[in-house]
Amino acid sequence: MKKPVIKTQEDIISIVEEFGFLPFFHSAIPGFSIEECADPTVWFPPKGEGVWEWKEPVIEATGAAYGKFFLSRPCFVSKELFTILSAYRRDGYDFEGMTNDGLVTRSEKTIYSILEETGNEISTVLRYKTNMSKSTFDTSNTRLQMKTFIMISGFEYRIAKNGKPFGWGIARYALPEAIYPDFEKQIDRLHPKEAKKLLLEPFKTRFPETEESILMHLIG
Numbered sequence: 415m416k417k418p419v420i421k422t423q424e425d426i427i428s429i430v431e432e433f434g435f436l437p438f439f440h441s442a443i444p445g446f447s448i449e450e451c452a453d454p455t456v457w458f459p460p461k462g463e464g465v466w467e468w469k470e471p472v473i474e475a476t477g478a479a480y481g482k483f484f485l486s487r488p489c490f491v492s493k494e495l496f497t498i499l500s501a502y503r504r505d506g507y508d509f510e511g512m513t514n515d516g517l518v519t520r521s522e523k524t525i526y527s528i529l530e531e532t533g534n535e536i537s538t539v540l541r542y543k544t545n546m547s548k549s550t551f552d553t554s555n556t557r558l559q560m561k562t563f564i565m566i567s568g569f570e571y572r573i574a575k576n577g578k579p580f581g582w583g584i585a586r587y588a589l590p591e592a593i594y595p596d597f598e599k600q601i602d603r604l605h606p607k608e609a610k611k612l613l614l615e616p617f618k619t620r621f622p623e624t625e626e627s628i629l630m631h632l633i634g
Contacts, residue, residue, distance in 0.1 A: 417445045420452045423468035423475075426490075430476045433620060434495035438465075438488040442632040443621050470569045470583060479590065480566040481559040484632055493594055498612045500562035500590065500597075501604035503634065508598070509563055518561075521546060521554035526563060526589075534588035536570055555587070560634070567593050 418429050426448065429436050437447040445451070448465050456464040472490060473480055479496040483489050491499065504512075509526055512518050518526075524544050529535060535543070541551045558564045569583030591597045604612070610633070617629045 418451045420448060420465065421456060423463075423465075423471050426465070426468060426472050427475045430472065430478050430490045430492060434492040434616070435484070436490045437484060438490075441485060441487060441489075442628050443624050446621070466582070470571075473566075473568055479593075481564070482556050483559060483562065484634070486556050486560060495613075496562070496565075496590070497594070497597065497600045498604065498609050499633070501601045501609035502606050502613055503560070503562045504601065505606045512561075519554060519557070521550055522558050525551075525554055525558060529564060529587060529589050529592075533592050534567060534586055537585045537587060540587055562590065564588065565590050565593070 418425065420426055420429070426436065429451075437443075437449075439449045440447045449457070452465050458464060458466075469480065472478065476490070477493050478490045479493065480490050481488065483491055483496070483499060507515070507517070509518070513523055521544070524546070525540065528540060528543050537555075541548070544551055546554070555564070564587050566585045567588040568586045570586060571583050594600075613633050614626075614629060617624075617633070618626065621629070
């Protein structure tokens, strides 16, 4: 695979649409991440916007989910691929079933219940409502993302006097079911074993130089 080059937010959009996913930081597939592909001028630009500010526009343009879905690291994942990933990761469970079988922690249930009630929350408000320490919140939040029960649906920015956003974006969390219509029905159509195959085969085709054991470690 020829290493992509990222100089504009359109480059990120094109990669997400072509491959179905794109890690933000280096991951299991060498050379395939925003961190590794971004031109230095857009990684930490001295002036203007760069890859950090483009996360929200990429989500809006592609409809992709964003979150810690692979190896607990942030990644853009297309709606189609995220549906397949969810069918595989959830392994036939809904959240209530996982709770009943003791497969989620009390902290995870607290976060999920708040989002189930409110629809979405920015991370600062969500953590405040959970009354958790930062470490407990971050760990539980990541585990829910890896299980595909929550996702980042966008980012919010402070607005300067000139009306332009500035600073680091604050993540807004939501349940996938609140973002994608008929999400649960689409998952139910896929058996976890079929979903695993649908995840692995395209990865093997697109990244033939990467060992299957590494790809299996990536999809979890």
